[in-house]
Amino acid sequence: MDVGICKRCGEFEGRCECGKGRILLNSEKRRKVSKFLSGILRHFGEEFGIEVDEEGWARVEDVLRVLKERYGIGRKHLELIVKFDKKERFEIRNGKIRAKYGHSIAVNTAWSEGGDIPAKLYHATSPENFV
Ligand SMILES: [Zn+2]
Incomplete structure (x- = not known):
């Protein structure tokens, strides 16, 4: 579904109530962007100059730089993707962003919230799956 923002209805997924929102x-x-975002946060951030710390966090600014170069999108777009992700x-917290699960790089999300995801969700993949 599309995501966008409306002066009257706020951020929306699909269509906003008044129908005048901007996609x-x-x-x-x-x-595409969500898939790429998963990729850089879970698997191959390094290839794009994005540092992912041991708890899986990367700086939002770094991620935005890559998303802008690659897709021409900005902060609001990123926020909408995160907010409406099924x-x-x-x-996103304190200027950082992370994937909550599914890493192939070594991270320990169990150190903070969101770490109670079963281990069976973890799997490895390669950058080719994300282009
Ligand atoms: Zn609206």
């Missing part, structure tokens, strides 16, 4: 990401682009895969 910021159509469903196709949203899907599986709640991402979280």
